[in-house]
Amino acid sequence: MIAARKTKRLFAFRVPDGADLYESLTVFCAKRGVRCGWITVLGATTEACFGYYDQKTHEYHKKVFREPMEILSCVGNASIKDGKVFLHLHATFGDEKLKAWGGHVFLGTKVFSAEAYVRELSGPPLKRSLGKETGLSSWPSCPL
Ligand code: ZN
Numbered sequence: 001m002i003a004a005r006k007t008k009r010l011f012a013f014r015v016p017d018g019a020d021l022y023e024s025l026t027v028f029c030a031k032r033g034v035r036c037g038w039i040t041v042l043g044a045t046t047e048a049c050f051g052y053y054d055q056k057t058h059e060y061h062k063k064v065f066r067e068p069m070e071i072l073s074c075v076g077n078a079s080i081k082d083g084k085v086f087l088h089l090h091a092t093f094g095d096e097k098l099k100a101w102g103g104h105v106f107l108g109t110k111v112f113s114a115e116a117y118v119r120e121l122s123g124p125p126l127k128r129s130l131g132k133e134t135g136l137s138s139w140p141s142c143p144l
Pocket of ligand 1: 088089090104105
């Protein structure tokens, strides 16, 4: 059964300049007890680390951009993995030529300036578990 969810709390804040994007959002959610949430971010980075998941090898291929980038769009969620708050973030970044890059966000994405929204949702937190076929730690699937 899918739980219908409502917004419990909505936070809007500036991520500290120079912070690691993934780490700072994780700490923000953990400190405030956000165990089920929806995240969006826009802004800019001085470095960005993101990647692509190879569905055959079940490995992430990371790429690091050590140059200023715009965070054109970053979307993610907060849920529970191994009993702790875990964030899953994807982002599209834009370079100085206005070319877009994007992927799964890793530690190593340093904020130049960023504005974030964290929407905490009601209901039980979604818990991640390893899927043997995907190799990913995912939410439980549900019958539609
Ligand atoms: Zn991902």
